[in-house]
Amino acid sequence: MSANNIDAASIQQFCADYVGRLLGTPAERIDPNVDLDSLGLDSATAVALIMSLEEWLGLELMPELLFEYPTIAALSNHLATRVAVTAQRSA
Amino acid sequence: MVSLADTNHRAEASELRQREGEKYGGSAEGIRQHYDLDTKFWHLVLGCTLTYSCAMFVDGEESLDDAQQRKIDWHIRNAGCAAASSVLDIGCGWGSILRRLAEGSAAVHCVGLTLSQTQFEHVRSQNLRGVKVRLENWAVHEPAEVYDSIVSVGAFEHFAKPEETEEEKISVYRDFFARCHSWLRPSGRMTLQTMAFGNMKREAASEFMNREVFPDSDLPFFHEIVTGMEGRFEIVSFRNDRLHYARTYDRWATNLRRNRAQAVDLVGEEVVARTERYFKLISMGFRIGKEHLLRFVLRPVTNRWALTGADYWDLDQRR
Numbered sequence: 001m002s003a004n005n006i007d008a009a010s011i012q013q014f015c016a017d018y019v020g021r022l023l024g025t026p027a028e029r030i031d032p033n034v035d036l037d038s039l040g041l042d043s044a045t046a047v048a049l050i051m052s053l054e055e056w057l058g059l060e061l062m063p064e065l066l067f068e069y070p071t072i073a074a075l076s077n078h079l080a081t082r083v084a085v086t087a088q089r090s091a
Numbered sequence: 092m093v094s095l096a097d098t099n100h101r102a103e104a105s106e107l108r109q110r111e112g113e114k115y116g117g118s119a120e121g122i123r124q125h126y127d128l129d130t131k132f133w134h135l136v137l138g139c140t141l142t143y144s145c146a147m148f149v150d151g152e153e154s155l156d157d158a159q160q161r162k163i164d165w166h167i168r169n170a171g172c173a174a175a176s177s178v179l180d181i182g183c184g185w186g187s188i189l190r191r192l193a194e195g196s197a198a199v200h201c202v203g204l205t206l207s208q209t210q211f212e213h214v215r216s217q218n219l220r221g222v223k224v225r226l227e228n229w230a231v232h233e234p235a236e237v238y239d240s241i242v243s244v245g246a247f248e249h250f251a252k253p254e255e256t257e258e259e260k261i262s263v264y265r266d267f268f269a270r271c272h273s274w275l276r277p278s279g280r281m282t283l284q285t286m287a288f289g290n291m292k293r294e295a296a297s298e299f300m301n302r303e304v305f306p307d308s309d310l311p312f313f314h315e316i317v318t319g320m321e322g323r324f325e326i327v328s329f330r331n332d333r334l335h336y337a338r339t340y341d342r343w344a345t346n347l348r349r350n351r352a353q354a355v356d357l358v359g360e361e362v363v364a365r366t367e368r369y370f371k372l373i374s375m376g377f378r379i380g381k382e383h384l385l386r387f388v389l390r391p392v393t394n395r396w397a398l399t400g401a402d403y404w405d406l407d408q409r410r
Contacts, residue, residue, distance in 0.1 A: 043375050044372060046375070047371050047372055051368070063337070067378070
């Protein structure tokens with residue numbers, strides 16, 4: 001998938017797949033509106049999620065994002081905006 | 092005044108010293124593995140102050156270099172270096188504090204200790220006015236004269252080893268503070284900055300950190316530091332700036348990312364990838380309080396009542 005057609009929904013799917021894989025739960029059972037820490041993700045795994053998003057999206061992401069946007073839904077919306085801004089700049 | 096507990100600690104420290112040999116108080120091998128990467132690499136990551144320890148930010152917008160300078164000046168001010176004629180820097184790194192002192196107006200004589208060959212050569216090559224740098228462990232340091240000020244930033248983390256018992260760790264710390272106490276003029280001041288375990292158990296310390304990042308090093312707990320200085324130093328003030336360290340690590344991660352290609356050329360893909368992972372993990376650790384960043388201002392305990400009673404407000408006012 002190129003950066004142009006990455007949107008909030010596809011980022012949300014990526015996160016749900018990632019978290020689901022870690023927790024051994026089907027992705028569709030992961031509630032995107034629940035805090036990642038109450039889903040059972042530990043801090044090291046949350047950092048790993050941030051790092052794989054960083055690699056996939058080609059953005060620079062810091063762990064502090066997880067505190068500003070603690071749910072998959074909030075994180076995905078924020079990242080989608082950043083992806084769009086970056087795409088616009090390089091267009 | 093030597094208590095029985097003191098005598099026991101001294102015996103324990105000397106036993107440990109015998110067992111660990113040159114590694115006692117800080118393993119040169121462990122230090123070199125981390126710090127002896129190409130200085131150009133550290134320049135890319137750490138910025139122009141070349142300071143590998145927690146900065147002191149006023150806000151989120153401030154540049155890393157300014158925040159590092161503020162940290163350096165905090166130590167210089169609180170250790171009373173402005174009025175000092177001699178200063179000891181234990182774990183001087185690439186010499187950012189020594190350089191600041193050498194460039195200052197005071198005619199000050201400074202000694203820096205490091206266990207890293209690269210750092211040692213880097214400091215020596217700068218020919219800083221009044222500065223002597225030594226490739227030496229604090230455990231074998233023998234000063235030519237007493238110091239008016241001692242600063243130690245980001246070295247204490249390396250004094251203890253993961254395989255030591257808590258009692259052994261404390262006896263190393265006690266030995267360290269006892270030496271600092273004997274090297275410092277009774278009216279002198281010392282600042283100490285170190286990472287510490289926060290809300291985490293020692294055995295939970297990531298193996299990745301111990302093996303890959305800082306071999307042969309174990310962080311202190313706050314209570315171990317305080318026990319270590321009991322009877323030797325009075326705590327004038329201390330602060331826990333863990334969020335400042337999370338931010339510092341984030342800035343280093345940004346620097347590394349922006350200069351990634353150049354960094355890979357200097358140290359290779361594997362080291363860069365490991366460093367990126369370490370920066371992110373540790374930033375998270377500081378943010379959630381698994382690790383703390385402690386800065387202490389200390390004054391030596393002395394039975395010279397005329398000194399103990401003298402006020403020290405002017406040290407804080409000197410800005």
